[in-house]
Amino acid sequence: MAAHLGILYRGVVLLIWAAACAAQSLNSSLFRSSGTSWKSLDLWEVPLSEVNTSSGKSIVHYGSVGYFDFCDQVEVALTYTGSVESVSIRPLSYDIKPTVSGSEITFTLSKPRNIVIEVNGDIWDVLHLLSNTPDLEAPTGNSSSVIYLGPGSHSFPGGSINITSGQTLYLAAGAVLRSTVHFYEAHDAAIRGRGFMYQPPTGGILAENSSNILIDGITILTPGGYVVTLGQSKDTTIRNLHGFSSKGNGDGIDVFSSENVLIEGIFMRNSDDNIAIYAHRWNYWGSTRNVTVQDSSLWADLAHPINIGTHGNSIDPEVIEHLTIRNIDVLDHREPQTLYQGTIALNPGDDNLVQHVLVDDFRVEDFRQGQLINMRVMYNEKYNTSPGRGIHNVTIRNLVYNGSHSNMNVLVGYNEERPITFVKFINLKVNGKLVYDTMPKPTWYMTSDFVPMYANEHVKNLTFVLE
Numbered sequence: 001m002a003a004h005l006g007i008l009y010r011g012v013v014l015l016i017w018a019a020a021c022a023a024q025s026l027n028s029s030l031f032r033s034s035g036t037s038w039k040s041l042d043l044w045e046v047p048l049s050e051v052n053t054s055s056g057k058s059i060v061h062y063g064s065v066g067y068f069d070f071c072d073q074v075e076v077a078l079t080y081t082g083s084v085e086s087v088s089i090r091p092l093s094y095d096i097k098p099t100v101s102g103s104e105i106t107f108t109l110s111k112p113r114n115i116v117i118e119v120n121g122d123i124w125d126v127l128h129l130l131s132n133t134p135d136l137e138a139p140t141g142n143s144s145s146v147i148y149l150g151p152g153s154h155s156f157p158g159g160s161i162n163i164t165s166g167q168t169l170y171l172a173a174g175a176v177l178r179s180t181v182h183f184y185e186a187h188d189a190a191i192r193g194r195g196f197m198y199q200p201p202t203g204g205i206l207a208e209n210s211s212n213i214l215i216d217g218i219t220i221l222t223p224g225g226y227v228v229t230l231g232q233s234k235d236t237t238i239r240n241l242h243g244f245s246s247k248g249n250g251d252g253i254d255v256f257s258s259e260n261v262l263i264e265g266i267f268m269r270n271s272d273d274n275i276a277i278y279a280h281r282w283n284y285w286g287s288t289r290n291v292t293v294q295d296s297s298l299w300a301d302l303a304h305p306i307n308i309g310t311h312g313n314s315i316d317p318e319v320i321e322h323l324t325i326r327n328i329d330v331l332d333h334r335e336p337q338t339l340y341q342g343t344i345a346l347n348p349g350d351d352n353l354v355q356h357v358l359v360d361d362f363r364v365e366d367f368r369q370g371q372l373i374n375m376r377v378m379y380n381e382k383y384n385t386s387p388g389r390g391i392h393n394v395t396i397r398n399l400v401y402n403g404s405h406s407n408m409n410v411l412v413g414y415n416e417e418r419p420i421t422f423v424k425f426i427n428l429k430v431n432g433k434l435v436y437d438t439m440p441k442p443t444w445y446m447t448s449d450f451v452p453m454y455a456n457e458h459v460k461n462l463t464f465v466l467e
Ligand SMILES: *[C@@H]1O[C@H](CO)[C@@H](O)[C@H](O)[C@H]1NC(C)=O
Pocket: 024, 025, 026, 027, 138, 140
């Protein structure tokens, strides 16, 4: 009944024991709770991409993805196919300590979470182990408002399905949908469940000119195209989504000209920006306001974990404002091109003004290549028809970075009229050292030297404090 595809057990063989669930709802084809014995979990092969800086082409690597639901606590045992020199379970902030005995790795998960198990420092042939609680509100079949896709492979004519107002597309555990899902001028509609979308032809989910859309619990493996595109939509929730991509422009979630967006509990590993927040582009028009991204893990094999500001409307300028980014683990960032670095980038172009941004509890692990932070009011002629208007009122609290691969960080206003104003870092910690204006330092040094960060003359009211 398992609807897995491709080669299983790449690098690792996985066995799982789960505490019995209270409800009889663990009808996953991948895994069943028994309460007594070890259960094996099918793994999916996932292509991942590393850019070849000589040719610009992708070097394709393969990793594994495992998904299961449980209630209380599970023990996990893996057998690695080679000898185990080191094991890292990430995000490191979860502090999950494995026990290694020969080629067997065991650990306990005290609640469902999304983790990466990395053996011998190999960042490609890893196991992305994703989990959730069982869906106690799962529908059981089709009805006037529900399209229910049970275990097995599904696709719709033309490679896409439109979900209309009031409808829910439910992907049960073990369901594999090979079509793109489109919400167009829809309201109060959803795609949810515990199933997978596998190689949808033109990206995963598109929500355009819609409102009250819910995307919840599913896993999307798409080689190219965005995992989720949100265009000119209001009141959208994206929760517990897992998304992978491996081709150029394979962004995770792109938000254009939208208001009231809540993104939480997601795990994204993408071959371009994990999350991009813009105003106008293509046929999406208007400002972007009130976006929250929280409790999530991001791994950008290319470009930025979080990128804000590039696209807008030079003729009728827009704003991107009231953004909250909270409790995030950045697992990786690798971008050889200087213009596209920054685990968090605020890069307004096209007369965009980016303002009222709060970043709170942002933990960055030792990424491969890039910058911790890049704020630049820019005129990138590849994408923009005018420079951005500015960046104003940004608070970055509890940003922690441990690592040695960050290039010089950058805070650059465009000119006196298009500046960066009022950026405040609270409790910035780099490799265990707090960086703040009154720290012990030669009086003529700038605080930013201790990040280190280059801030130009068009940056005003930059402060570093402890709270
Ligand atoms: C799960 O399976 C059990 C036993 O086969 C069945 O009674 C129950 O209704 C199923 N639950 C769901 C949510 O499908």
